[in-house]
Amino acid sequence: MCPPPAIKPRLSLMMFFQYAIWGAWLPILYPFLLGHRHFTLEQTGYCLAAGAVGAILGPAIAGRLADKSFSTERLLAISHLLGAGLVWKLGQTEDFRSFFVLSAIYGLVYAPTLALTNSLALANLENRDRDFGPVRLWGTIGWIAAGIMVGQILLRSHTPTGVSPEALAAAQNAGRAVAFNISAALGVAMAIYCLTLPHTPPAGKAVASSPMDKALAEIRVQPLITLFLIAVPVSMIHQFYFVFTSDFVSGIQNNAGSETANAFANNVNQILGVGGGGLMTIGQMTEIVVLGLIPALAKSLTRKQLLGIGLLAYATRMALFAYFPTLVPVLLGVALHGLCFGCFIFVAFMVVDEHTSATVRATAQNLFNLVIVGIGIIVGSWFATGVVAKWASASGSMDHAKLFSVPMWMALACFVALLVAYPSGRRTS
Numbered sequence: 001m002c003p004p005p006a007i008k009p010r011l012s013l014m015m016f017f018q019y020a021i022w023g024a025w026l027p028i029l030y031p032f033l034l035g036h037r038h039f040t041l042e043q044t045g046y047c048l049a050a051g052a053v054g055a056i057l058g059p060a061i062a063g064r065l066a067d068k069s070f071s072t073e074r075l076l077a078i079s080h081l082l083g084a085g086l087v088w089k090l091g092q093t094e095d096f097r098s099f100f101v102l103s104a105i106y107g108l109v110y111a112p113t114l115a116l117t118n119s120l121a122l123a124n125l126e127n128r129d130r131d132f133g134p135v136r137l138w139g140t141i142g143w144i145a146a147g148i149m150v151g152q153i154l155l156r157s158h159t160p161t162g163v164s165p166e167a168l169a170a171a172q173n174a175g176r177a178v179a180f181n182i183s184a185a186l187g188v189a190m191a192i193y194c195l196t197l198p199h200t201p202p203a204g205k206a207v208a209s210s211p212m213d214k215a216l217a218e219i220r221v222q223p224l225i226t227l228f229l230i231a232v233p234v235s236m237i238h239q240f241y242f243v244f245t246s247d248f249v250s251g252i253q254n255n256a257g258s259e260t261a262n263a264f265a266n267n268v269n270q271i272l273g274v275g276g277g278g279l280m281t282i283g284q285m286t287e288i289v290v291l292g293l294i295p296a297l298a299k300s301l302t303r304k305q306l307l308g309i310g311l312l313a314y315a316t317r318m319a320l321f322a323y324f325p326t327l328v329p330v331l332l333g334v335a336l337h338g339l340c341f342g343c344f345i346f347v348a349f350m351v352v353d354e355h356t357s358a359t360v361r362a363t364a365q366n367l368f369n370l371v372i373v374g375i376g377i378i379v380g381s382w383f384a385t386g387v388v389a390k391w392a393s394a395s396g397s398m399d400h401a402k403l404f405s406v407p408m409w410m411a412l413a414c415f416v417a418l419l420v421a422y423p424s425g426r427r428t429s
Contacts, residue, residue, distance in 0.1 A: 016138045020146040022183075025179040030044060045384065120200050148281055150273065150278065152278065219364060223304075227307075236380030240407040311414050314411035322401045
């Protein structure tokens, strides 16, 4: 059967909405909760982790529904409509308990849509290997667009002039609430758009339990056991970046220092906006470049070498943040996100695919995804906010050298573990 006309542009727009919804509010969540809602560090960490709990449980529930009861496009429409209401409510919620509960429910609703959009795209593309990458690329473009939009709104409407740094930060922190409204509007648009997508009915097949047992057995061999063990601290390091970077770069954008530095910062702000989220989209821009280069790099470098480059990029980024906290080095650190994600996270999924059998490959990928976006984020949110940030701010203000040096050393430790435990050489099969 031929695919519907213009299917790739339609699926690309689906991916654009899917990741713009997330990219609008996730980068600004930490400064919004800590600086505007005045949650404690521990409370902020719990809220950041709450969505990851949903990321663990939600996909299993939604996967069962998509396999047995609902067509994928209708399940996506329902999920995004519910998610739009929840994320809008998050922007209005002031007390910790309510925000925590709503975050957990939102995770249950939104997290499954990441896998469902992938499965819908794969089910309707004529050539998966050729077409899925370019279609999924539009998700990253959506994240970039949403981040810059929020940054521009903060710059134009929530950045008063002639006020103290404290008043400026307070105004921008309050203005970050707009990110939830933008996400909600995008969610409603996505829900409506999903109803126009190709009908993708449930498979109607019984779900076997044996693939999970087989997958667990297969990942207990090298190199997968090393990869899965390293993935937890790497996900924690990743969380340091997404939790603290928006607030960190906002301070640098607002107080660049010298006249030359301020002029450069102003030019950057005019393009990307303020508030950190827009500037962080530089990382997604370099991610696009790196992912485009991975096929060529994979021909000349081993998987171990690529993973090692990713870990060194994590360490270098945190070192730049810790010891060179001015705009140009920090911009370079943000740009290293492409190498961090492309050479470690993306290549890691390739390794899982290559070292598992066809019958359990999807299950193994889901297990690795659970480690990255579930367990690692839960532990990382608690560790980053409740332990490290608490220690780094014991004097009353955040010591960023202390804060970012911890994930720097964690990344170097992971690099050493990779060198020692991960098998060398190329795949032969």
